[in-house]
Amino acid sequence: MTQKLTDKPVSIAADHRGVALKTRLKAWLLANGYAVTDRGTDSDVERVDAMDYAVRLAAEIQAGRSDFAVGICGSGQMVAITANRFPFIRATLLHTVEESLGARRHGDANMLVLGADLTDADTAERMLEIFLSTAALGERYAERRERLARLDPSKL
Numbered sequence: 001m002t003q004k005l006t007d008k009p010v011s012i013a014a015d016h017r018g019v020a021l022k023t024r025l026k027a028w029l030l031a032n033g034y035a036v037t038d039r040g041t042d043s044d045v046e047r048v049d050a051m052d053y054a055v056r057l058a059a060e061i062q063a064g065r066s067d068f069a070v071g072i073c074g075s076g077q078m079v080a081i082t083a084n085r086f087p088f089i090r091a092t093l094l095h096t097v098e099e100s101l102g103a104r105r106h107g108d109a110n111m112l113v114l115g116a117d118l119t120d121a122d123t124a125e126r127m128l129e130i131f132l133s134t135a136a137l138g139e140r141y142a143e144r145r146e147r148l149a150r151l152d153p154s155k156l
């Protein structure tokens with residue numbers, strides 16, 4: 001068993017293209033001792049907008065109900081772009097286990113984003129395992145994250 005960085009439920013959501021991967025990752029989370037908050041969608045035939053599901057995940061983190069979220073759409077792009085509009089979200093679209101390590105160590109990412117059309121489920125499971133068990137580094141990495149949090153668009 002790898003270390004757990006959170007005792008809160010992991011929030012997960014997907015658009016219609018990500019339903020199958022969401023089901024698989026939810027099962028992995030439950031089997032590995034994580035509580036799960038599933039914010040939909042549940043139909044892979046009814047077309048929905050990935051943006052709405054990214055917003056649902058952001059709301060879970062903003063409210064403090066989850067420390068980590070997993071968002072899925074076909075490419076992952078729409079979830080990642082939407083989620084990163086919120087300053088308290090550090091969403092990262094990943095394709096490899098190595099990227100998952102870096103996203104947590106350097107970026108303290110709190111939302112794992114996956115493209116269901118591009119990512120096989122075994123790799124996604126491994127990325128999720130690494131994502132939820134890799135601590136963020138301190139020192140210069142922490143200083144950069146603090147700078148990031150202070151970036152002010154009105155001062156461009």
Ligand SMILES: O=P(O)(O)OC[C@H]1O[C@@H](O)[C@H](O)[C@@H]1O
Pocket residue numbers: 015017047050073074075076077078
């Ligand atoms: O299935 P349709 O609606 O054609 O395309 C949706 C996908 O297009 C991209 O924005 C997202 O990746 C989303 O999953």
